[in-house]
Structures are given as C-alpha cells and as structure tokens.
Amino acid sequence: MDENKKAAQKKKVTHFITMAVLVILFLAFIFPFIMVIINAFKTKGDITADPLALIGSHGFILTNFTDAMKKMNFATSFTNSLMITTISTIFTILLSAMTAFVIVRNKWKACGLLFSLMIASMVIPFQVLMIPLVSLYGGIFGVLNSRITLILMHIGFSLSMATFMFHGAIHTSIPLELEEAALIDGCTRWQTYWKIVFPLLKPTIATVAIIDAMAFWNDYLLPSLVLGRKELYTLPIATQAFYGTYSTDLGLVMAALLLAMLPILVLYLFLQRYIVEGVTSGAVKG
Amino acid sequence: MERNTMKYKVKQYLMFAGVSTVLFCAVVILPFIYGLYLTFTSWDGVSKEKPFVGLANYIATFQDAAYWQALGRTLIYSVIAVILVNVVAFFLAYLLTSGIKGQNFFRAGFFVPNLIGGIVLGYVWKFVFNRAFVALGKSLSVGALSTSWLATTNGAMACLIIVSVWQYAGYMMLIYVAGFMSVSKSLMEAAQIDGCTKTQATLNVTIPLMRSSFVQCLFLTITRCFMVYDVNLSLTKGEPFNSSVMAAMHVYNQAFSYKNYGTGQAEALVLFVVCAIVGVTQVYIGKKGEVAA
Amino acid sequence: MKKRISMAIAVATAAAMMTGAAVPVMADDVNITIFNSKMEIQSQFEEKAAEYTEETGVGVEVYYNSDTVSAHLATRYSANDPYTISMVDPKDIYSLAADHAIDLSDQSWVNETDYAIGVDGQINGFPTCLEARGLIYNADAIEAITGETFNPDDYKTLDSFKELLEKLKEGGMETPTGIMKEDWSLAAHFLAEIYEEQPDVEAFITSLHEGTADLANNEKFNSLMDFFDVMMENNYAKDSAIAAERETTEMMLAEGQIAFLFGGNWDWSVINAYDYTENMGMMPVPQNTDDGSNEKLVGGGSKFMMIDSSDATSDEQRQAAKDFLTWLADSDEGQSFIAETCALVPAFSNNEKEVSDPLGKSVKKYADEGALIPNYNYLPDDHISMCGAIFQKYLAGQVDRAEFAAELENYWQNTTPVEH
Numbered sequence: 001m002d003e004n005k006k007a008a009q010k011k012k013v014t015h016f017i018t019m020a021v022l023v024i025l026f027l028a029f030i031f032p033f034i035m036v037i038i039n040a041f042k043t044k045g046d047i048t049a050d051p052l053a054l055i056g057s058h059g060f061i062l063t064n065f066t067d068a069m070k071k072m073n074f075a076t077s078f079t080n081s082l083m084i085t086t087i088s089t090i091f092t093i094l095l096s097a098m099t100a101f102v103i104v105r106n107k108w109k110a111c112g113l114l115f116s117l118m119i120a121s122m123v124i125p126f127q128v129l130m131i132p133l134v135s136l137y138g139g140i141f142g143v144l145n146s147r148i149t150l151i152l153m154h155i156g157f158s159l160s161m162a163t164f165m166f167h168g169a170i171h172t173s174i175p176l177e178l179e180e181a182a183l184i185d186g187c188t189r190w191q192t193y194w195k196i197v198f199p200l201l202k203p204t205i206a207t208v209a210i211i212d213a214m215a216f217w218n219d220y221l222l223p224s225l226v227l228g229r230k231e232l233y234t235l236p237i238a239t240q241a242f243y244g245t246y247s248t249d250l251g252l253v254m255a256a257l258l259l260a261m262l263p264i265l266v267l268y269l270f271l272q273r274y275i276v277e278g279v280t281s282g283a284v285k286g
Numbered sequence: 287m288e289r290n291t292m293k294y295k296v297k298q299y300l301m302f303a304g305v306s307t308v309l310f311c312a313v314v315i316l317p318f319i320y321g322l323y324l325t326f327t328s329w330d331g332v333s334k335e336k337p338f339v340g341l342a343n344y345i346a347t348f349q350d351a352a353y354w355q356a357l358g359r360t361l362i363y364s365v366i367a368v369i370l371v372n373v374v375a376f377f378l379a380y381l382l383t384s385g386i387k388g389q390n391f392f393r394a395g396f397f398v399p400n401l402i403g404g405i406v407l408g409y410v411w412k413f414v415f416n417r418a419f420v421a422l423g424k425s426l427s428v429g430a431l432s433t434s435w436l437a438t439t440n441g442a443m444a445c446l447i448i449v450s451v452w453q454y455a456g457y458m459m460l461i462y463v464a465g466f467m468s469v470s471k472s473l474m475e476a477a478q479i480d481g482c483t484k485t486q487a488t489l490n491v492t493i494p495l496m497r498s499s500f501v502q503c504l505f506l507t508i509t510r511c512f513m514v515y516d517v518n519l520s521l522t523k524g525e526p527f528n529s530s531v532m533a534a535m536h537v538y539n540q541a542f543s544y545k546n547y548g549t550g551q552a553e554a555l556v557l558f559v560v561c562a563i564v565g566v567t568q569v570y571i572g573k574k575g576e577v578a579a
Numbered sequence: 580m581k582k583r584i585s586m587a588i589a590v591a592t593a594a595a596m597m598t599g600a601a602v603p604v605m606a607d608d609v610n611i612t613i614f615n616s617k618m619e620i621q622s623q624f625e626e627k628a629a630e631y632t633e634e635t636g637v638g639v640e641v642y643y644n645s646d647t648v649s650a651h652l653a654t655r656y657s658a659n660d661p662y663t664i665s666m667v668d669p670k671d672i673y674s675l676a677a678d679h680a681i682d683l684s685d686q687s688w689v690n691e692t693d694y695a696i697g698v699d700g701q702i703n704g705f706p707t708c709l710e711a712r713g714l715i716y717n718a719d720a721i722e723a724i725t726g727e728t729f730n731p732d733d734y735k736t737l738d739s740f741k742e743l744l745e746k747l748k749e750g751g752m753e754t755p756t757g758i759m760k761e762d763w764s765l766a767a768h769f770l771a772e773i774y775e776e777q778p779d780v781e782a783f784i785t786s787l788h789e790g791t792a793d794l795a796n797n798e799k800f801n802s803l804m805d806f807f808d809v810m811m812e813n814n815y816a817k818d819s820a821i822a823a824e825r826e827t828t829e830m831m832l833a834e835g836q837i838a839f840l841f842g843g844n845w846d847w848s849v850i851n852a853y854d855y856t857e858n859m860g861m862m863p864v865p866q867n868t869d870d871g872s873n874e875k876l877v878g879g880g881s882k883f884m885m886i887d888s889s890d891a892t893s894d895e896q897r898q899a900a901k902d903f904l905t906w907l908a909d910s911d912e913g914q915s916f917i918a919e920t921c922a923l924v925p926a927f928s929n930n931e932k933e934v935s936d937p938l939g940k941s942v943k944k945y946a947d948e949g950a951l952i953p954n955y956n957y958l959p960d961d962h963i964s965m966c967g968a969i970f971q972k973y974l975a976g977q978v979d980r981a982e983f984a985a986e987l988e989n990y991w992q993n994t995t996p997v998e999h
C-alpha cells in the first residue's frame with residue numbers, strides 16, 4: 001500500500017515538473033507570435049514606440065487588416081494560393097509515396113540512382129537553380145506566368161524530401177508479410193500498394209502534407225520567379241508590397257501574416273488527428 | 287518468373303516512379319546542368335554575352351578569402367544549431383507523446399513559429415534581442431545582457447543559433463512525434479512486461495526503431511543550417527562588420543550584388559558539394575543500421 | 580480508400596485544368612508594365628496608372644519587388660519577360676543600358692533636365708526625381724530649448740554646430756543626435772561624400788586604386804570624420820550604436836527627442852509615420868572649411884526609368900512607354916503626380932509644382948540655387964558591403980581613425996576599378 005502511494009506521489013511530482021518545463025518552453029516559443037498578434041492591431045508609430053504595449057496610443061485599430069486585404073488583392077491572391085497549395089500537396093504525396101515504395105521494395109539500379117540523386121538534390125542551394133530555371137522555362141520554352149507551371153515545379157522540387165520521408169516510413173513500419181500475403185491472395189503490386197501500403201502510411205502522409213502545404217503556402221522565391229502577373233499572385237508575393245529598403249509598414253506586414261497563416265493553422269490542427277490515429281488504429285504490428 | 291524480366295521491371299518502375307522521375311529531372315537536374323555550365327562563364331547575370339572562361343571562376347572561388355571565412359562560420363553555426371535543434375525537438379516530442387494533458391495544444395503551439403517567416407521574424411527577434419533582453423539585463427544588472435547581443439560578433443552568432451532552434455525545433459518535433467507514434471505501443475508494453483523500466487524501454491526499443499526519424503531530422507537540419515539565408519538576412523543582414531555573413535548570403539551577394547554571377551554560381555556549387563558530402567554520409571551511416579519492421 | 584484517392588485525383592485534375600485558363604489579353608490594346616523600385620510611392624503609382632489607363636486606353640500596370648533591383652531584373656531578363664519600363668538606380672543604367680535600354684535622346688523632356696543619364700553618348704535614363712543627402716534637423720526641438728528661430732545658415736562650421744549641441748545639452752536634450760548604422764547609410768551615403776567633395780573626384784578614386792592616396796592626411800576625410808565624431812559623441816545610442824534601429828532613430832527625430840540625423844529626403848517616408856512636425860529640413864554637413872562644401876547638399880537625379888529594347892517588347896509598347904514618360908514630365912497631371920502626390924522633388928525645370936514635404940523643400944531650394952554636389956555613380960558593387968563593414972567597426976569603436984583609413988585604403992587597392 002505504502003509502495004503504491006509512494007509511486008503515485010513520485011508520478012505526480014514528475015508530472016508536475018514535466019508540465020512546468022513544457023509551459024516555460026511553450027511561453028518562450030509562443031512569445032514572438034503573441035507580439036505579432038498584438039502589434040497587428042497598432043499603427044506603425046505605436047509599434048516602434050512600444051512594441052510590448054497591448055494597445056497603442058492611437059487605440060485598437062483594425063485598419064491594418066482592411067488595408068492589407070485591399071493592397072494584397074486578398075480574394076484573388078488567397079484563391080491562387082489555395083489552389084496551388086492544394087493541388088501541389090496532393091500530387092506530391094501521391095507521387096512521392098509511390099516512388100518511395102518502388103525504391104524500397106526493389107533493389108534495381110535505376111531506383112538506387114534516382115534515390116541518390118534525390119537525396120543529393122536536397123542540398124542544392126536554390127540560388128544555383130534560380131537563373132537556369134527561368135532561362136529554360138521562360139527564355140526557351142516560354143511557359144512561365146502560368147499556375148500549372150508553378151504547380152509542376154513545386155511538385156518537382158518537393159518530391160525529393162517527400163520521397164525521403166516515405167522511404168523511411170515504408171522501410172521501417174510497413175511489414176513485408178502483409179504485402180506478400182496480399183500478393184499470394186492474387187493482388188497485383190499496384191492493388192497491394194493502394195489497398196495495404198498507402199493506408200498504413202497515414203501518419204507520414206499527414207506529416208508530409210503539413211510540411212509541404214506549409215512550404216508551398218509560404219513560398220515566396222519560386223512563385224515570384226514564375227508568376228510575374230498580378231492576377232496570378234499568391235499571398236506571399238502580394239505581401240511584398242509592404243516591404244521596402246527605406247521603409248516597411250510593419251503593422252500591415254503583421255496583419256497580412258496573420259491573415260495568411262490561418263488556413264495553415266487550421267490544416268495543422270485538422271491533420272494532427274491523423275498522426276495520432278495512425279497508432280490507435282493499431283494497424284502497424286510487427 | 288515474370289517478376290524478373292526486364293519488361294516487368296521497366297513497367298513497374300514507370301508505373302510507380304515514371305511521373306516523378308520526369309518532373310524531378312525537368313525541374314532539378316536540367317537546370318542544375320545548365321547552372322553547372324554557367325560556372326565556366328564570366329556572365330554578370332544581366333548582359334547578353336556569356337563568355338566562356340574555363341576554370342577561372344573556380345580559381346576565384348579558392349582565392350576568395352571572405353567565402354572561406356563565411357563557410358567556416360557556417361560550419362560552426364551548423365554544428366551547434368543541428369545539435370540543439372534535435373535535442374530540443376526530440377525532448378519535446380518525447381514529452382508530448384507521453385500522454386500528458388493538453389498535448390495537442392502544446393504540439394500546435396510549438397509548431398506555430400514555423401509560420402512566421404521573413405521580415406516579421408527578423409523584426410520580432412531584433413526587438414527581443416535589442417530591447418527586451420537589454421531591459422531585462424539592466425533591471426537585473428546582468429552585465430552580459432545589458433548591451434545588445436546583435437552588436438557583437440559572437441553575440442550575433444548566438445542570436446542566429448537561438449532563432450534557428452526556435453524556428454526548426456517545432457518542425458523537427460513533428461517528425462519525431464510521427465516517429466514515436468509509428469512505434470507500436472504494444473512493443474513498449476511488451477518490453478515493460480519483460481521487466482524494462484519506461485526509460486529503458488524508450489532507450490532500447492523505441493529509439494532504435496525511430497532510427498529513420500533521426501536520419502531524416504538530422505539530414506533536414508544539416509542541410510537547412512548549411513544553407514541558412516532567410517534568417518541571416520532578416521535578423522543580422524551580416525552585421526556587425528560582415529561578421530555574420532553565412533555562406534549562402536555571401537554566394538547571393540557575389541552573384542547578384544557584386545554582379546559576378548559565374549563566381550557566385552561556382553561558390554554555390556562548392557557549398558553544395560561540401561553540404562552533400564556531410565548530408566549524404568550521415569544518411570548512409572544512418573540507413574545502414576536501420577531496423578526493418 | 581481507393582475511391583477516395585481517385586476522387587482526390589479527379590478533383591485535383593479538374594482544378595488543375597481550371598487554373599490553366601489563360602490570362603485574358605486584349606488583342607488590340609497596348610499594355611505596358613512598369614517596374615517601380617520606390618516602395619513608398621507604390622500605391623499612389625498604381626492608382627495613377629489606373630487613371631492613366633482610363634484616360635488613354637493604354638493599359639499600365641505597376642509592379643514592385645523588394646529584392647535587389649539588379650537581381651530581380653536579372654531573373655526577368657533570363658525569363659525573356661522584361662518590364663516595358665524599369666525604374667533603376669544610376670549604376671544599373673550603366674550596367675544594363677547597353678544591352679537592355681533604348682535611346683531616348685530625341686524625347687522632348689531631355690531639354691528640360693540636367694539629370695538624364697545614359698551610356699555611349701545616348702540618353703537612356705529618365706530621372707524620376709531629385710534626391711540629396713545632408714543633415715536632417717528638427718527645428719521645433721531646437722527652438723524649444725534655445726528659444727530662438729533656428730536658421731541652419733548660422734551653423735555652417737563644425738565649431739558653431741558644436742556650440743549649438745552644447746546649448747541643447749544644457750537645455751536638457753542630453754543626446755541631440757542619432758546615427759544610422761546601416762551599411763548603405765554609412766558607406767554609400769556618408770563615406771561617399773568624402774569622395775564626392777574632393778576637388779577632382781575621378782583623380783582621387785584613381786589614386787585610391789593605385790594606392791597613392793593618403794586618406795589619413797586627406798583634408799576632406801578628416802574634415803568629414805571630425806563631423807562624424809561629433810555625431811558619435813552625442814549619439815543617443817552611444818553605448819550600442821551598432822544595434823540602434825533605424826525606425827526608432829527616425830521616430831526620435833520626428834518627435835524631437837533628438838535634433839539631428841545624417842540622411843536624405845527619402846527619410847521623410849519613414850518620418851511621416853510618426854508624430855512629426857512640419858518644421859524640419861535638411862542642411863549641409865557643418866565643416867570647418869572654406870571650400871564651399873558646407874553650403875551644399877550632395878545629390879542629384881535619382882531613380883531612372885529606362886525602356887526595354889528586347890524583342891519581348893513590341894514597338895507599340897515602346898511608343899506607349901515613351902508617351903507615358905513624356906506625360907510624366909510635361910503634363911500638368913504628371914507633374915502634380917510627381918511633386919504633390921508622391922512628394923518627390925521634380926528633376927525637370929518645367930515642373931514648378933510645390934514640393935509637399937519639408938525635406939523635399941530643402942532639397943529643391945538647394946537644387947534651385949545650384950548648390951548640389953553631384954553624386955559619384957561609379958563606386959564598385961561591393962563598396963557598400965565591404966566599406967560599410969569597415970565603417971561599422973569605426974562606429975563601434977573597434978578601430979581608430981588611422982586604422983579606419985588604412986582599412987579603406989586596403990579595400991580600394993584590392994578592388995578592380997569600375998570601367999566608365
């Protein structure tokens with residue numbers, strides 16, 4: 001009895017310490033974000049004067065949001081961003097999971113070569129590819145200023161990392177026996193993949209979806225190279241209107257940031273369930 | 287057996303990886319080859335002529351002292367940042383998969399920093415280092431805090447590392463969380479029934495099974511730190527006295543601000559090779575001992 | 580699962596096809612694009628372009644990009660998708676015009692300005708405005724302490740300026756000055772004055788390259804650095820000059836917590852975000868000299884517009900672009916857009932519109948009197964970064980003036996001269 005009590009007490013203390021550590025770290029992590037929120041409701045003057053004040057001397061203002069929406073052409077940019085991010089993310093996941101599967105399950109030379117190239121390519125600084133990319137697709141093929149081009153480029157650039165992540169997941173957590181059983185039952189490789197393997201990859205799919213969707217949604221450099229027309233602008237390009245060498249309207253920038261990040265936050269909260277679900281469903285057993 | 291014929295292999299490959307291969311080559315490999323060609327020219331980035339100069343840009347690269355200094359600096363920064371990011375991220379993931387109250391809320395909170403990028407990130411952290419820390423240091427009369435860290439050479443480096451940890455820890459936490467989750471609970475339970483404590487079970491069962499998460503996170507942090515640019519630009523801009531110019535920023539300046547596109551491109555390729563050697567070696571070692579399910 | 584996936588693919592494909600819908604292009608109308616590199620006038624410019632389109636039927640779209648001008652244009656040229664009109668800095672005209680710009684010497688506005696520039700004997704750049712550097716003052720803040728009307732002409736010498744600072748300090752303004760630690764301010768704006776105020780600038784630059792210049796004993800170097808030392812001594816952020824933030828410094832100047840800051844009339848776009856006073860202005864840098872430089876600001880034409888010469892731009896577009904520039908220079912509406920709407924100082928003598936901001940008014944006054952020392956536009960591309968870093972060390976107190984001079988000399992000797 002005494003033993004149990006002691007153990008329970010020890011557990012409580014550990015729990016308390018864990019919680020305290022988490023809360024402190026949490027505050028440190030969240031602090032800059034809180035600053036963005038409070039400053040989005042202030043004038044530029046008030047931000048410089050006292051960034052920590054909850055309400056600036058010009059009062060609580062919403063004009064940053066209305067101005068930002070107007071200047072960014074919000075509805076158009078938002079639709080563009082949404083379309084490009086959604087389509088790119090879906091195709092990246094589908095293609096890279098398939099690629100990873102064929103690489104993991106076969107010891108073919110082509111697979112090894114592709115995988116090595118992909119890994120190496122993740123290390124290429126984007127600046128190296130920037131000018132050649134626009135020279136090829138703008139100067140020679142003339143296919144810039146199109147959303148489809150951007151989507152295909154997004155997919156091309158993100159395949160490597162997504163494949164790399166699926167590679168790890170398939171290698172360690174998809175039991176070969178399940179697939180062999182399905183093959184014996186008369187399934188083709190293609191059917192086995194979609195019926196057995198892909199559903200089991202849910203936690204990784206959710207992770208890749210978040211990481212890639214976030215990368216696409218926030219990417220500035222590539223879209224700014226590909227989309228040179230205002231009606232094609234995505235949110236990050238539209239936000240550039242507030243940045244300057246000699247002056248930057250921080251209130252507007254922060255309001256724009258908040259407007260732009262909400263969808264990703266919602267997506268994250270939604271997908272997080274799947275990361276957890278992947279375990280509780282207990283599908284993965286050795 | 288049908289499965290061993292060349293035709294079967296090609297068909298399988300194309301079915302699963304055909305589209306990927308085409309897109310990947312079109313977007314990454316082709317421009318890379320063209321970029322490689324440009325390193326043998328003295329192009330300035332804007333003129334119509336691209337005179338061929340052979341290896342001159344590589345010679346210039348090896349003679350560019352500022353570049354090697356930046357590369358050395360990047361190396362130091364990367365080693366410290368990679369270790370810290372992964373320690374913090376793993377620790378967070380461990381705590382946040384232990385069934386603690388409000389873990390979903392915490393996970394979201396630690397992830398949020400990822401969503402702040404560019405100039406806002408620079409602004410917010412400049413405020414923290416220049417004013418919040420200084421005010422704190424003065425009121426507590428802590429000498430180390432009472433002047434801005436961003437004003438000193440080592441301080442600026444420390445600031446870059448802190449912000450990188452803040453930015454990437456939540457991201458890597460996500461991958462570690464997925465790793466923890468994919469190790470089935472029953473294995474842990476079995477280990478505990480066999481007499482392991484929870485810590486022992488984590489060390490001996492979970493961590494080895496999470497090897498691929500480690501490989502991924504290390505690779506991602508190594509490459510990202512090596513190529514750090516955004517944080518560098520928005521937080522320090524290389525200041526003070528160009529003492530915090532990292533390799534990617536130097537390369538960008540060389541190519542575009544100083545209009546030596548060819549040399550900049552060559553320096554970027556050297557950066558790529560260094561980074562690829564480190565990153566790929568790490569993956570190779572990591573994957574070699576991977577435990578298959 | 581399979582069903583869901585095929586659904587997802589179907590939806591994605593459908594959406595992909597929709598996004599492919601071509602951008603509507605009006606076949607008959609001429610459309611031109613303008614690259615604006617002056618962020619503070621972007622929204623005014625966009626509005627004016629819309630009005631212009633309505634009046635003339637020529638589609639004008641104004642773009643802005645926060646990247647370095649030359650880097651951004653490099654990507655557009657590589658993509659064979661240049662802007663019809665690009666607004667760039669003088670050094671970009673010199674590096675780009677030969678390959679990418681048309682000759683504008685036959686345009687009517689050329690006779691109305693002294694500031695148009697070009698290469699190979701041509702005129703390629705249309706000067707959007709005049710900009711000048713000098714000492715910005717907040718007269719309200721000064722008058723509140725001295726009780727007298729502030730007249731900048733009384734403080735031409737460093738000695739008189741020092742006396743004024745002492746008076747301000749006695750009156751309660753403990754630190755009357757601010758310094759921008761940004762490399763462009765230190766190297767491209769302040770340090771450049773040391774070259775620009777030399778009796779023969781080209782000869783001086785050549786002697787720097789050749790290593791024959793003796794900076795430490797150079798009259799202008801010492802005269803201007805004496806002034807800089809006074810600014811450093813009275814800097815509100817003296818303890819951590821290298822961490823001072825520009826926004827904060829400009830706010831303090833606008834609100835009169837400090838009285839002096841070395842800068843240019845573009846600083847107004849920052850100052851006007853705070854509780855500013857109209858009673859501000861710009862004055863020459865006070866120096867104990869009799870070479871006349873303490874009666875002049877340094878500056879000239881700025882932000883030059885050039886018209887693209889490539890095949891990607893049609894002759895109709897080029898004509899429309901020329902018409903637009905002529906409209907900007909000669910029409911009443913265009914003139915009022917530059918001077919009143921954008922608060923820029925016009926670079927054309929036929930534009931007699933009142934400049935709307937106090938710093939611009941000072942620049943206009945000195946320009947009209949012919950009291951502008953011209954910009955030197957041929958500094959090497961890495962000058963800002965390299966010399967900015969050297970200057971920051973001086974500002975941080977890490978090197979003294981002799982070491983500072985030696986490091987600058989060392990930079991110049993190891994740098995290839997800019998051909999021009």
